[in-house]
Amino acid sequence: MSTREVFTDRLQAGVLLLPTMVVSMVFLYYPTVRAVGLSFYRASLARGDVFVGLENYRRLAGSSEYLRSVLISVLFAACVVVGVMAVALCISFLIHEINVGKGVYLVAVIWPYALPPAVAGLVFLFIAHPNIGIFTSYIEALGVDVNWFSNGPQAFVVVLIAAVWKQVGYNVIFMTAALGNVPESLTETAELDGVSRTQRLLRVYVPIISPTLVFLVIMNTIYGFFRTFPMVDLMTKGGPAGATNILIYDLYRTAFQFYEFGFASAKSVVLFIAVGLLMYGQFRLSDKYAYYGG
Amino acid sequence: MTDVTLQDVRKEFDGVVAVKNIDLQIPDGAFVTVVGPSGCGKSTTLRLIAGLEQATEGTIQMGDQEVTGVEPKDRDVAMVFQNYALYPHMTVRRNITFGMKSAGDFSDEEIDRQVEEATAVLDIDDLLDRKPGELSGGERQRVALGRALVRDPEVFLMDEPLSNLDAKLRIKMRAELAKLHSEFETTTIYVTHDQTEAMTLGDRVVVMNDGRIQQVDSPQRLYDYPETRFVAEFIGDPAMNMLSVDISRDGTEYEAVGPSFRIPLPEADGLETAAGAKALLGVRPESLSVADSADRSSFPAEVTVTEPLGDSLLLECRTGDQEFKLHAEPRTAVEPGDRVPLTVETERLHLFDPQTGEAIYHAAAAQSPEVTSTVDSTI
Numbered sequence: 001m002s003t004r005e006v007f008t009d010r011l012q013a014g015v016l017l018l019p020t021m022v023v024s025m026v027f028l029y030y031p032t033v034r035a036v037g038l039s040f041y042r043a044s045l046a047r048g049d050v051f052v053g054l055e056n057y058r059r060l061a062g063s064s065e066y067l068r069s070v071l072i073s074v075l076f077a078a079c080v081v082v083g084v085m086a087v088a089l090c091i092s093f094l095i096h097e098i099n100v101g102k103g104v105y106l107v108a109v110i111w112p113y114a115l116p117p118a119v120a121g122l123v124f125l126f127i128a129h130p131n132i133g134i135f136t137s138y139i140e141a142l143g144v145d146v147n148w149f150s151n152g153p154q155a156f157v158v159v160l161i162a163a164v165w166k167q168v169g170y171n172v173i174f175m176t177a178a179l180g181n182v183p184e185s186l187t188e189t190a191e192l193d194g195v196s197r198t199q200r201l202l203r204v205y206v207p208i209i210s211p212t213l214v215f216l217v218i219m220n221t222i223y224g225f226f227r228t229f230p231m232v233d234l235m236t237k238g239g240p241a242g243a244t245n246i247l248i249y250d251l252y253r254t255a256f257q258f259y260e261f262g263f264a265s266a267k268s269v270v271l272f273i274a275v276g277l278l279m280y281g282q283f284r285l286s287d288k289y290a291y292y293g294g
Numbered sequence: 295m296t297d298v299t300l301q302d303v304r305k306e307f308d309g310v311v312a313v314k315n316i317d318l319q320i321p322d323g324a325f326v327t328v329v330g331p332s333g334c335g336k337s338t339t340l341r342l343i344a345g346l347e348q349a350t351e352g353t354i355q356m357g358d359q360e361v362t363g364v365e366p367k368d369r370d371v372a373m374v375f376q377n378y379a380l381y382p383h384m385t386v387r388r389n390i391t392f393g394m395k396s397a398g399d400f401s402d403e404e405i406d407r408q409v410e411e412a413t414a415v416l417d418i419d420d421l422l423d424r425k426p427g428e429l430s431g432g433e434r435q436r437v438a439l440g441r442a443l444v445r446d447p448e449v450f451l452m453d454e455p456l457s458n459l460d461a462k463l464r465i466k467m468r469a470e471l472a473k474l475h476s477e478f479e480t481t482t483i484y485v486t487h488d489q490t491e492a493m494t495l496g497d498r499v500v501v502m503n504d505g506r507i508q509q510v511d512s513p514q515r516l517y518d519y520p521e522t523r524f525v526a527e528f529i530g531d532p533a534m535n536m537l538s539v540d541i542s543r544d545g546t547e548y549e550a551v552g553p554s555f556r557i558p559l560p561e562a563d564g565l566e567t568a569a570g571a572k573a574l575l576g577v578r579p580e581s582l583s584v585a586d587s588a589d590r591s592s593f594p595a596e597v598t599v600t601e602p603l604g605d606s607l608l609l610e611c612r613t614g615d616q617e618f619k620l621h622a623e624p625r626t627a628v629e630p631g632d633r634v635p636l637t638v639e640t641e642r643l644h645l646f647d648p649q650t651g652e653a654i655y656h657a658a659a660a661q662s663p664e665v666t667s668t669v670d671s672t673i
Contacts, residue, residue: 185379188346193393193445194367203392207383 032272038265045259056266065242066250066267070274073247076160077224083164084220085213088171093201095172096179106176113169117227121234124162148236152243155236159244162235163228171216178209214286218279225275247271296357296448296481297322298343303352305338312338314505315352320483320498325475327484327496331528335505336485337453343483344451345369356448367397369449372442376454378434380426380441387422390441405444412443415474432463439471443478450482456491468494489529493517501525518658523651526576526644532608535582535618536574538648543569550575550643553614555593557638559645564655568645573654576644579608582620584628585635592635597628611636 039056041049060066095105112120127134128148136146148154182205190200206213229248232238238245238253251271255264298320305313313335320326328336341347343354345366353362361369380389390409394400400408413419416436426434435455442450455471456464472495475482486492492499493513501508501516501524508528509521520526520534527533539550541559548559548569557575559565585592598617599610606621609628620636628634645655 183377183379185375185377186381188344188366189373189375189379189393189441190396191346192344192366192371192373194397194399195393196396199396203396204381208381210383 035265035268038262039269041262041265043261043265045261049262052262056263057270059263060266060270068242069245069247069250072156072243072245073225076156076163076228076244076246077221079160080163080167080224080228081217081220083160084167084171084223085216087164088168088175088216089201089206091168092172092175092179093205095176097197106172109172110169112166113173115166117166117230118234120166121162121231124158124165124231125235128158128161148240150240152240155240155243159228159231159235162231163224166231167220167223171220174212174216175209178212179205182208210286210290214282214290217282217286221275221278221282225271297324298449298481298483299355300339300343301353301355303339303342303354304350305335305342305347306350311505313342313349316502316505316507318500318507318510320481323479323481324497325472325482325484325495326498326500327486327492328500328502329486329489329492329528330502330508332487334502336487336500336502339502340373340451340453340483340485343449344371344373346373370447371449371451372445372447373451373453374435374438374442374455376457378426378438378458380434380437382426385423385425386418386429386437386440389426389437390444393441394445408444408446409440412440415443415477416440431459432467435459435467439474443474446480448481450480450484452482452484454486455484457486457488464491471495489531493529501528503528519653519656520576520644521653523574523576523646523653526646526653530578532579532619534576534578534644535620536576536646537616537618539573539575541565541568541571541573541645550645552593552616554595555613557593557643558640559643559655560640560657562655562657562659564645564653568654572648574646574648576646577618577638578642579619580621581639581642582618582636583639584609584620584622584626585637588635592637594633595636597630597632597634599630600628609634 038049040051040053042052042055043049091105091109095102095109098105115123126132128136128146130136130146130149133146140146146154148158186204186208187200190204195204225246226248228246229252232244232246232249233252236244238249247267248271251264251267254260254267298318300316300318302315302317303313304311304315316335316339318339328339330336338347342349345361345364349362353360355361356369381392384392387409390412391405394405394408409422410419413422416439418433418436418440421429421433421437426437429437435458438455452471456467459467468491471484475495484491484495493516496513498510499513499516500510503524509516509525511519516525516529520529523536527536537550537552539552539557542549542551542556543565546561548561548565550557550559550573552575588594593613595611595613595618597609598612601608601610602624605624607624607626607628609620609622611618611620611634622628641657643655643657644653646653
């Protein structure tokens with residue numbers, strides 16, 4: 001860290017920082033503080049706020065429906081992270097290995113990521129719709145009865161595939177870039193030594209690009225917990241029977257369908273803390289295993 | 295150990311010809327250096343031998359086996375790269391053993407024994423548990439050499455392995471490489487842009503330019519009998535001077551005639567064809583010297599720059615519109631602007647064809663019998 005003072009004038013520095021600070025205050029810090037505050041109230045639009053202390057949290061702890069949602073969320077996010085990264089790593093490696101048409105494959109893979117989440121959800125809905133889906137008949141030909149509008153596990157898998165499909169492109173961008181930075185001579189040394197392709201990927205490339213992979217684990221975790229909301233909303237609405245009721249969707253319904261803002265705030269605080277702790281854990285782990293050079 | 299033969303090998307990259315149909319024979323156990331300026335195709339040639347590039351035309355043979363289309367891993371070659379190419383996340387031991395273990399041709403005991411041997415030879419046995427990031431450049435290069443050694447390959451390929459080291463370490467490693475080779479006697483092909491490395495390390499030196507082999511010879515012959523103007527100017531520092539002259543003949547006496555000098559040429563092959571035509575007179579800077587006094591055998595030149603090197607005084611001189619350099623005795627009292635008489639050691643003169651650049655005549659050929667080269671090459 002440099003201790004050099006760029007601005008001798010504190011006022012000047014303050015003025016330059018002001019826009020960022022105002023935006024952060026208004027849209028990030030104030031709502032955060034407000035949400036934490038609200039979680040101690042029974043808040044409704046019609047009857048005003050009533051302070052209830054830890055009542056909302058007690059309700060949460062005792063709600064089996066909420067605990068199930070926590071489980072589903074964790075499982076869903078874990079599957080998203082693992083699924084996205086496994087698929088993206090394979091695709092990135094293949095793109096890295098071929099010499100012809102790299103750009104075409106890259107565009108094809110990144111395309112779903114370029115779609116707005118809501119559009120992606122809709123597109124996938126039509127691809128896998130139980131009755132009119134484009135792929136449905138092929139999958140049914142394999143002997144699978146596609147009825148994820150009523151079958152919980154199927155719904156979970158379909159939303160998971162949609163979520164993975166949407167996020168793979170983002171990962172591929174970073175992974176191909178990272179693979180591109182691996183010195184060519186390492187690849188050649190491995191080739192001369194007769195190291196197989198899979199060995200080369202797992203023993204040479206993965207350790208070298210591990211800092212990028214750690215970053216992607218974090219981003220995919222956030223994605224799995226928060227950004228998959230539009231897909232759940234458009235495809236299953238948390239159903240059937242809560243099988244895809246991930247926390248972020250549960251929270252949305254509590255707030256904007258049942259208008260229990262205090263309870264919803266408590267849920268959001270819990271989600272925030274849970275994801276925060278998870279990431280802390282990931283960073284600690286990555287320090288131990290990721291290779292940062294040196 | 296094996297010999298390597300390149301036959302009519304050509305390599306094009308998207309229409310750019312990097313290697314232009316070269317022929318090269320590298321005998322079993324030789325240490326051959328390939329030297330040339332950037333972009334001359336020397337690294338491409340090495341990569342073709344390694345199998346990292348595929349030849350557009352021609353064949354490559356190792357021993358009795360043609361390896362032209364063979365995968366790198368099946369050629370039994372080990373390569374040392376300029377940037378060492380060590381796996382940064384692995385310890386030195388793992389770096390050395392990774393390839394062997396992956397290839398699966400060696401038992402664990404064999405690997406351990408080989409590692410012990412190689413690291414002892416290279417004096418890196420105390421570094422085995424460190425990672426490349428904790429090593430100095432010289433240590434890293436030793437590890438890279440160790441990795442190549444343990445595999446006991448048929449051929450060692452080295453692509454400018456010393457270029458990233460500082461000058462002092464380079465000289466030290468150079469000596470060690472020579473020692474290693476005399477110990478293991480593995481056929482080694484060593485690419486470098488540094489003529490000193492090429493000359494000191496190689497039994498045979500291959501000089502390349504513009505995708506073609508210019509000459510293959512022992513270091514001394516390369517210096518004494520350059521076959522082309524390019525070789526003459528590339529080998530030796532400062533480069534051989536080239537003066538354009540007319541060759542005049544008087545009976546059996548030949549002279550190189552310049553604007554202000556007439557230099558007698560000792561009788562040797564090639565003079566007859568050169569007579570009466572223009573030629574380039576090649577004179578090495580150390581073949582010229584400042585005469586004590588002007589006489590019949592000297593010619594005058596004007597000193598333009600003086601560079602004291604300690605063990606000699608490098609002078610840049612001009613005669614007419616031709617410039618050249620020479621090594622004078624150190625502490626010679628000359629200043630830029632002085633006119634000095636110069637003499638030439640006539641036994642060390644060369645003539646080159648001004649159009650093709652090919653050597654027409656070597657004065658020294660009169661004294662020394664033709665030495666046949668064991669490495670054949672066709673230009």
